Amino acid sequence: MSLELITGTFVHLPVCLAHAGSAIDGPRGWSELWGAWEWDPFVVLALLATAWIYARGSRRLRAEVSRGRGLRGWEIACFWTGWLTLVIALVSPLHPWGQVLFSAHMTQHELLMVAAAPLLVLGRPVVAMLFALPRGDARELSRLARGPRIRAIWSAATNPLVAWAVHALALWFWHVPPLFQATLRSEPLHHLQHVSFFGSALLFWWALIHGRAGIRGFGVAILYVFTTMLHTGLLGALLTFAGTLIYPAYQQTAPDWSLTPLEDQQLGGVIMWVPAGLVYVCAALALLAGWLRHADRQAALRWPARLARTVPMLLILLTVGCSRPEVAGAIQLTRGGPEAGRQAIARAGCGSCHTIPGIAGARAIVGPPLTGIANRNYIAGVLPNEPEAMIRWLLDPGSHSPKTVMPDTGLSEQEARDIAAYLYTLREN
Ligand code: HEC
Known part of the structure; x- marks a missing residue:
């Protein structure tokens, strides 16, 4: 290879990246848009499999546990709304639209991160999955999942600080202009971008809703949402107020949609900033409400129960022992x-x-x-309720x-x- 060719490549590469717009194909007007569904077999199969598993799990739960138990109606509704949002983000013409219009692409990403992810997490998909599997497999799976190594990885990944950082990193990393534009020309890269956005968002919302952020305290959780709102809002604001084009790949295609490329970029920035920011505000308000309710309940607890929460075993035995010796004995026997x-x-x-009193969430x-x-x-109607x-x-x-x-x-055994x-401190008076 001649030296000239090599230097030529280096000189041209940035130019190619900057003017990648022409190489991208996608719908060029409204009439082409409606027919542009994206039937990627991998995505469609994954969506169908998820729907099948959830439907089967939630139905079996309803059939097998007694009336009034199982998944709540609103949890099931959240899951299906989240699932439909995924379909809109990944299969509907929104996906090809994002190839040619930056603001459409931002809409798609926000649907994945602040709509689909929290809704699916609220639907308790893991519980539904456990019940969808044949019983033996479910046992095997939960045994595997609770092995020390997987447990360590899971608890590290859902540590609020880690989940926060992973989500923030994924977000900022993919918005670096050459990387963002590279995803428009490479489907595998584009999939990788979506997987990291969606995956890190699932982790983020999981840690917030079911994870230790809720347990460690509402204050941490609120901080966690608030700072995420700040940094995603900052990215949105940067895009909104930038005077120059940050993603020139859309230069040629934005005008097909009656927007100048700069207007398209501003619209994209606003979408990331305002509607997504609102979701974080709602989450923070919900947490605040939870916090107040929790504080109320805490204040309403009678003093023996309050002590049982905060002081070591000896005091618990003493206080419980005064009111119900056999329960104190039971605790001791364990x-x-x-x-x-x-x-x-x-x-x-x-x-x-x-539902367990004293355990947040x-x-x-x-x-x-x-x-x-x-x-x-009796325990579960079969065993006499004795410590062993x-x-x-x-x-x-x-x-x-x-x-x-x-x-x-x-x-x-010790756990x-x-x-x-x-459990033997949980008495009904
Ligand atoms: C995937 C759902 C699930 C998880 C996770 C789970 N349980 Fe259960 N648990 C159940 C169901 C369903 C029953 C009712 C069992 C039955 O009647 O056969 C039950 C029954 C019980 C009972 C007997 C309750 C009674 O009223 O007799 C106790 C105690 C209990 N679970 C404790 C725990 C503890 C402690 C954990 C965590 C280590 C846990 N469970 C995790 C689903 C679960």
């Missing part, structure tokens, strides 16, 4: 620590199926509420009640003891 148990419950995600109704479990005579039986149930629900829909928890100790 040889576990209630406070450690409370943390183990938060870590193990029991709240994705149960544990309001699901898939399994029976564990409110007042200490007063129950409770521990055995927690370690291996399937072997005691083969038909139970509670999956294996993958707890260690099960601690959890049992915590």
Whole structure:
């Protein structure tokens, strides 16, 4: 290869990147737009599989648990709205439109990140998936998923700070002009961009809604949403107020839609800034409302229960012991620590199926509420409610009640003891 050719390539590469518009094909007017559906087999199959799994799981849940339990109507509605949003973002003509109009592309990305992702997460897809699988497979899967290595990875990924940073990185990284424009010419890169936007958004909303951000405290969660609103808003504002074209790839195609390229860029910036910002504001308000409600409930708790939350085991035994000696005895027999148990419950995600007092975010109704479990005579209707039986149930629900829909928890013996100790602090007066 001659030197001239090599230097020529280097000189031309940036020029090519800057003028990539001509190489991109997409609809050139409204009449072409409506027919431009995007039937990418991979995307369509993934969407159909997700829908099938969720439909099957939520139906089986309804059929198998007693009336009034399972997934709530609004959770199911959230999932399907999120799923439809995904279809609009990935299959409808919005996708090809984004090839030729920056503002359409921004709309697509916002639909993925601030509409589809939180809605799907609210629909409890993992619970539905567990119930969609044959029972043995579901057990095997939850056993695998709770292995120490996967648990460590998962808890690192859903650590609020990590999820926050991963989402922010993905967002800023792909908006670097050469990278953003490269996705317009390469489908694999484009898929990678969408996967990282959507995947990191799922992680972000997961950590916020079901994860430890909620458990660590509402204050952290609000900060987490607020700072995300700030930095995504900043990116939107930069695009809105830039006097020059940041993504010249759209230079030739924007005028087909009666917009100058600069207007197109400004519109894209505003879409990222305002409607997406509103979603974050709503999330922050919802968290604030949750915080106030939580504070109210906390204040309404009677003092023995309040102490049981905050002081170590000895004090719990003392206070509980005064009011109900047999419960104090039960806690003692578990040889576990209630406070450690409370943390183990938060870590193990029991709240994705149960309503459990004292555990932030544990309001699901898939399994029976564990409110007042200490007063129950039987565990799941099959085992006498005694400490050792409770521990055995927690370690291996399937072997005691083969038909139970509670999956294996993958707890260690000590965790099960601690959890049992915590559960025996849950009395109904
Ligand atoms: C995927 C959903 C799911 C998860 C996750 C889950 N459970 Fe359950 N759990 C259930 C269901 C459903 C039942 C009812 C079982 C039955 O009746 O067969 C149940 C029953 C129970 C019971 C007996 C309740 C009663 O009223 O008799 C206890 C105690 C319990 N679960 C504790 C836990 C703990 C602790 C965790 C976390 C380590 C957990 N569960 C995780 C679904 C779940």
